[in-house]
Amino acid sequence: MRISELSERTGVSIPTIKFYIREGLLPRGEPTGSNRATYSSHHAGRLALIRTLREVAHLPVATIGEVLSALDEPAAAARGEHVALALGSLARQDRTPTASAASMVASLADRMGWVVDPASGSYRDLAAALTALEEHWGDAFTLDGLERYARIAQELAEMEIPAHWQPADADSLTYAVLGTILYEPVILALRRMAHADRHRRLTRPEGGEDS
Amino acid sequence: MRISELSERTGVSIPTIKFYIREGLLPRGEPTGSNRATYSSHHAGRLALIRTLREVAHLPVATIGEVLSALDEPAAAARGEHVALALGSLARQDRTPTASAASMVASLADRMGWVVDPASGSYRDLAAALTALEEHWGDAFTLDGLERYARIAQELAEMEIPAHWQPADADSLTYAVLGTILYEPVILALRRMAHADRHRRLTRPEGGEDS
Numbered sequence: 001m002r003i004s005e006l007s008e009r010t011g012v013s014i015p016t017i018k019f020y021i022r023e024g025l026l027p028r029g030e031p032t033g034s035n036r037a038t039y040s041s042h043h044a045g046r047l048a049l050i051r052t053l054r055e056v057a058h059l060p061v062a063t064i065g066e067v068l069s070a071l072d073e074p075a076a077a078a079r080g081e082h083v084a085l086a087l088g089s090l091a092r093q094d095r096t097p098t099a100s101a102a103s104m105v106a107s108l109a110d111r112m113g114w115v116v117d118p119a120s121g122s123y124r125d126l127a128a129a130l131t132a133l134e135e136h137w138g139d140a141f142t143l144d145g146l147e148r149y150a151r152i153a154q155e156l157a158e159m160e161i162p163a164h165w166q167p168a169d170a171d172s173l174t175y176a177v178l179g180t181i182l183y184e185p186v187i188l189a190l191r192r193m194a195h196a197d198r199h200r201r202l203t204r205p206e207g208g209e210d211s
Numbered sequence: 212m213r214i215s216e217l218s219e220r221t222g223v224s225i226p227t228i229k230f231y232i233r234e235g236l237l238p239r240g241e242p243t244g245s246n247r248a249t250y251s252s253h254h255a256g257r258l259a260l261i262r263t264l265r266e267v268a269h270l271p272v273a274t275i276g277e278v279l280s281a282l283d284e285p286a287a288a289a290r291g292e293h294v295a296l297a298l299g300s301l302a303r304q305d306r307t308p309t310a311s312a313a314s315m316v317a318s319l320a321d322r323m324g325w326v327v328d329p330a331s332g333s334y335r336d337l338a339a340a341l342t343a344l345e346e347h348w349g350d351a352f353t354l355d356g357l358e359r360y361a362r363i364a365q366e367l368a369e370m371e372i373p374a375h376w377q378p379a380d381a382d383s384l385t386y387a388v389l390g391t392i393l394y395e396p397v398i399l400a401l402r403r404m405a406h407a408d409r410h411r412r413l414t415r416p417e418g419g420e421d422s
Contacts, residue, residue, distance in 0.1 A: 109404075129393075130397065159363070185336065186357075187398070191364045194364040197327070197368075199294035199387065
């Protein structure tokens with residue numbers, strides 16, 4: 001397809017598409033003339049991912065570049081690790097974790113049998129989140145408590161990523177990353193709703209959990 | 212306690228404490244002399260909440276004011292709704308939801324038996340998050356799919372808020388709000404870890420879910 005059609009299909013303006021190509025986020029189109037190029041559905045999928053990473057995850061262009069290179073990394077693909085790597089580039093927190101928070105993450109990964117790279121974004125994010133908990137809420141959390149959350153996260157992941165999932169092509173990798181990100185605000189909003197509803201039930205005057 | 216002790220205990224500087232009092236986020240201390248006042252543990256708990264709302268949830272002062280007034284609202288307390296109201300002030304999204312996203316939230320609340328106020332922040336956040344999903348991911352989600360997420364959110368809420376939970380005092384309300392917020396980054400980091408681990412297992416060369 002021509003760049004105008006690519007723009008129309010993805011809702012990304014032509015100057016922005018050209019900017020992404022210059023920044024190396026999007027591969028160039030196949031040249032079809034002196035000043036023309038043709039684009040494939042791979043370009044469209046990649047643009048959808050870039051747009052979501054910007055508009056929903058609010059990531060800076062440089063970080064988006066890291067996520068995309070992780071998806072394109074052949075050595076990671078051979079180890080079945082490209083999605084893990086791409087998700088790992090999404091770190092949000094830059095607070096330095098305390099030693100106790102970092103060691104709690106290591107113990108948790110051990111209990112869960114998770115392979116967790118200490119250089120990955122989710123490792124750093126979890127350690128930073130536990131550091132904030134420690135600082136703002138004293139020692140009101142324990143490894144056992146954290147494990148209960150991890151079991152629910154595992155249950156979520158098993159529901160979301162079916163056992164027959166296979167990275168058939170670049171598009172399925174894109175969708176794996178998109179899904180992880182796009183559902184985050186959904187999950188947080190649902191939990192707040194469930195909390196609000198539960199507080200309402202537990203504290204209403206007539207008492208009792210249900211009526 | 213004196214303001215200096217309050218500052219030391221909570222890690223909030225004296226000028227910042229005075230600013231919160233001027234902005235009406237924190238009640239004045241009990242006057243004990245011409246230019247002195249004494250502060251209680253209620254002030255300390257409230258300051259901890261304000262600090263978390265600023266540093267972890269990154270909320271503007273005006274929104275923090277809304278959260279705190281919700282906790283102090285006697286009519287809401289009588290209906291057992293102060294935590295629900297306070298959580299409802301935490302809306303993050305300001306995107307206008309599509310009609311289909313809004314109606315999906317209403318149908319979901321109905322299926323789950325949740326009391327959801329359409330003016331509340333979690334209602335608006337969920338509708339906005341579904342609008343983003345619709346826009347960025349086409350129609351890849353259904354009410355059934357959303358309900359599976361809602362069941363897991365419900366499971367989380369039941370684990371986090373024990374059935375014997377009672378809003379014994381202002382402090383337990385504070386901790387209810389703090390817990391909802393402080394665990395959000397923990398939950399997201401755990402889910403990314405679980406996703407990364409699951410992708411790694413499902414795509415590794417030898418195949419199979421586990422070995």
